[in-house]
Amino acid sequence: MNLLNFIAQFPDEESCILKYKEIRDNVGVKCSMCNGSTHRWIENKSQYECSNCGNRTTLRSGTALHGSRLPFRYWFIAMHLITSTKKSFSALELQRQLGHNRYEPVWLMLHKLREVMGKRDEEYQLANVIELDEGFFSTIASDADKDKPLKRGRGSQKKSKVLVMAESIPVDGQTTKKGKPRKVGHIRMIVINDLKSETIKLLVEKNIEEKSIIDTDNSNSYSKFKDIDIEHRPQIIPKDKVNEILPWVHIAISNAKRLLLDIHHDIEPQYLQSYLNEYCYKFNRRYFGDKLFDRLLIACVSYKNNN
Ligand SMILES: [Zn+2]
Structure with missing residues (x-):
């Protein structure tokens, strides 16, 4: 409107x-x-x-x-x-x-x-073929962390970990208008406290339909996927191939980062999820128009x- x-x-x-x-x-x-x-x-x-x-x-x-x-x-x-x-x-x-x-x-x-x-x-689970990875978003040190020494080279910035999932559906032997081998469906971004395999397994169970196919790199964080009813396809991904092998999850991460920085500047970690909610909601309804x-x-x- x-x-x-x-x-x-x-x-x-x-x-x-x-x-x-x-x-x-x-x-x-x-x-x-x-x-x-x-x-x-x-x-x-x-x-x-x-x-x-x-x-x-x-x-x-x-x-x-x-x-x-x-x-x-x-x-x-x-x-x-x-x-x-x-x-x-x-x-x-x-x-x-x-x-x-x-x-x-x-x-x-x-x-x-x-x-x-x-x-x-x-209310909805992601399904079909899903790219999954973690993104690291810049946030400012929260009050609780202010006294701790920050890691070198990061100034007052911290990185918050975000689990990112993107439905990524192959377009049989063709490419999309944008030249991608797959087309993106819905996405989801969840702020996580750690990269433990148990943490990530539980979130995948909650957010992804059973029998879906999940593409990831070969990080240890995904070692518990074998305990759940999905098909996991971990791959060793050379740095220069990331955008080829997991294209949509990385586009989603970089677009979200740019947008959030542009509007909100210093983001406190406890509010990051809130901004991501808006980003994903709108992305998932990008064809709704009016x-x-x-x-x-x-x-x-x-x-x-x-x-
Ligand atoms: Zn009543």
């Missing part, structure tokens, strides 16, 4: 509330007291009332907007900006664009949206807030 269409469709708070309610009606409301799913809408209170127990639910309650006092329209604008650009927005930039006086609620809103995106992607805004809105409404 372009900016003019967005403004025409959502000119004010009222239009955003109506849209949010329309989607919530479609998704369905669950009563937090009795789990009942039949509700009536009380117009003058702007609340749902459970037909079973009479418990009231606000429009935001139990969704991603739970607990936020920012106007619905701020959320809509944030979702529009995130879904209509290839890049992203920092909280500071968004705060400026909204003319809001406080940074924190805007920051929280963006992080909630990224959490929603991460949760959505977690539908992406609605999809994110539906994900926000469907998000189960446990607070």
Whole structure:
């Protein structure tokens, strides 16, 4: 959706509330007291009332907007900006664009949206043929690490480890428009604390369908793949062949690095996952076009807030 269409469709708070309610009606409301799913809408209170127990639910309650006092329209604008650009927005930039006086609620809103995106992607497993490798992303030393001496040559920067998986489907004897022997499907990036074979095995079990084929280098980190129901094809990969043998996983890593650095500069390690969530969510829906805004809105409404 372009900016003019967005403004025409959502000119004010009222239009955003109506849209949010329309989607919530479609998704369905669950009563937090009795789990009942039949509700009536009380117009003058702007609340749902459970037909079973009479418990009231606000429009935001139990969704991603739970607990936020920012106007619905701020959320809509944030979702529009995130879904209509290839890049992203920092909280500071968004705060400026909204003319809001406080940074924190805007920051929280963006992080909630990224959490929603991460949760959505977690619902699907990658399948078929998958390239897998680790990426090392620059982050700043967290408070806990500040007193430790840093390794030489890295200044105040640390590297955070990220497990990266990319569906990479062979295009039988041909090449894609970009001259690649395989075409990329969905990707996933997960921040990990260590490269132990057990850590990586558990994440592969969770994120990749059984019977899939996984291509990797011959690192020891993958030694436990033999315990799970996948076909593992480890290869010794000479440095100059990496981009040939595992093309997509490396393109994904370098694109994500460039984008993150560009927007967020000094990334604290505990927030890296959040930015990666957004990157992967948008990459995985790169052909959605205008539908992406609605999809994110539906994900926000469907998000189960446990607070
Ligand atoms: Zn109820």
